[in-house]
Amino acid sequence: MGTEAEKESSAPAKGKVYLKEDLCKGCSFCVVFCPTDVLAMGGRLNYKGYHLPDIVAPEKCNGCDMCGLYCPDFAIFGVRTKRKKGE
């Protein structure tokens, strides 16, 4: 089990998550509906005092943008990282 996790974690992430902290209202849709558990509710607060999601496993992100589809505040979204040819 371990090796697979290692292999996975060493491969470059296929996507990246971007968060506009000011727009987040801490509803945690993104955390719950991220298919690869990239996110987790953290202790950080934004300027309005909402709890922000933390990107705890960025390497697992495949850029599917489910977080972006679910986010009711247009605060977070995922993007596939552009592959250089042959990578």
Next chain:
Amino acid sequence: MKADSSAVLTGMHFIDGNEACGEGAIAAGCRFVAGYPITPSTEVVEQIARRFPKIGGMFIQMEDEIASSICFQGAVWAGLKAMTVTSGPGISLMMEHVGLAAITECPSVFVNVQRGGPSTGLPTLPAQQDVMQARWGSHGDYEVIALAPSSPQECFDHVITCFNLAEKYRCPVFFMMDETVGHMLGKVKIPPADEIEVVERVYTKRPPGEYLPYKIYDGDQPEMVRVGMGHRIHSTGLTHDERGYPDMNAEAQDKMVRRLCSKITDHVDEISIAESDQVEGSDVTIVSYGITARVVAYAVDLLREQGLKVGRVRLVTLWPFNEKLIKDVAQNTKAIIVAEMNLGQMVYEVERVVAGKVPVHLIGHAGGAMIELQTIMDKIKEVAS
């Protein structure tokens, strides 16, 4: 700008006021009408329903007056000249959208072929009991324009004036007809299209990004826009800023509402249409409007023949009320009579403005019939003596 000749039925006609109103709207360039049947107005939209398919217009009979009164505003924002037609009960249902037209500054024409009220009242009989409703009917502070025709000819001429004023002042404009003038057959001369003055809507020339839909660049009106010009406008019934975005606080309200009102009240002279004769040195002057002005004119002529010094004023523009005109009348006559087919509405405006300078009398009527000639003559004689 001249009327579109392809749709103007130039020539002499013997038609009623309702039909003349329909033809006038067409001549004014109206090509979208949303309406709902209601006596005594329906002939207007029936005329429109016959004519529009032949001249590229669209009439839609909506499910109720509330729908009609906002449906045509959708067409205005699409780029059309449009109107709705109804009677008192319909106007009551349309009031929220009179307010929407006021706050969004949407050029909109509401034709009210008045009938006896209140409520279902006298559907087939005339009255002038909706005058204050036209002015104050919707909630909030706002101004409207209202005109009252006295003949089938004026039903043609002045519905055009309504459209022109709506375009110029971007506000709700009421055309205060009544059952009698609407159903009265009369001679209607429709001039050649190139003799009909039509105010064309002018859209902003400012490119997207540099244009604010509710900013005053020059003059008193924001520059008009319509959908599909790339400006990504937002129009809301909420109190809004120059961008059209909601801005709900007393400061934004003060700025917006005062402008919505002054953009009309600053131009009373240009908007006001009235006739007056022999007021100077008269013993009494009688003020009237709409259909009542016809009987008044006849009574005045007869009394003048008997040597009485009677002044006469006919208001075509009811709102905004022309205070200067009436103040001036009060300087030149010994008494004023207001004749109207209600229990007293415009008389209050006259009293307010005359402020006791001369006595103000009312010849009122509860609605349902024209005021009798004799009643008018007796009152004039009584006041003049």
Next chain:
Amino acid sequence: MSDTPVNPVDGLLRMERMPHIWCGGCGIGTSVNCFARAVDKAGIDHEHLHVVSGIGCTGRVAGYVNVDSFHTTHGRAIPFATGLSLSRPDSKVVVYSGDGDLTAIGGNHFIHAARRNIDMTVICVNNFTYGMTGGQVTPTTPYSAKASTTPYGNYEHTFNLPNLADSCGAQFVARWTVYHVRQLTRSMTKALKIKGFSFIEVIAPCPTLYQRRNKLGDGVMALQYYKDQSTIQNGADTADVGLSFQSDLIVGEFVERENLTFMEGYEKRMKEILGDGFVPYKGAK
């Protein structure tokens, strides 16, 4: 941060007006994400997309989309959209409003626009309450559900919105929840391409009022409920898709039919009768 990527939804939004007013965990924003993607997938350029909303939480959608948009009066988005749509045949008019606005005060206009088959897409975010005004009961609030105006629980029968739209003649009827973001996007894309009256019910949580007052937890728990108790039945008979309090949900695309739109019917009839004398309505030049 030179070329940080842009959220695909931003192109459709007036970002200068964010953050918006909707509560944390409210589902309206999620439906707007789906809508933004559907607009692109349907290939509708933003110059020819006009969004009309009524009053209420969902009514604020018009104010946030960066297209020609109109925030009209309560319940009257549809008749406004009728005038706009008929006069802009080359545009796509979308009415985006809530269950109270569209089916209570706006009910009469809803059924007639569907009957007439006016060309518009109606997106109804159904959160079973009037959120903006503090959580009053609406025609879709389930029986026994508490609302500020039914403090002892709702006692009225409720609308089955897909059935209502279907029975009035809507060309396309679908229902999804904001959990079904992919399917909702797909149905919205389809609806946007359909000529005539299309209707999509989007079941979404109102955490602040409906969920809280009925002790149903937050937005996530609502989406959890949608996930656990929804069954997708495309083509289901709309008569069978009624809802009750926290009941199973049938979602999917239920109705697809082709009738003449209002304009097609108008032009066909007029040509038959007036022949060359007929001058079609081109709307605004």
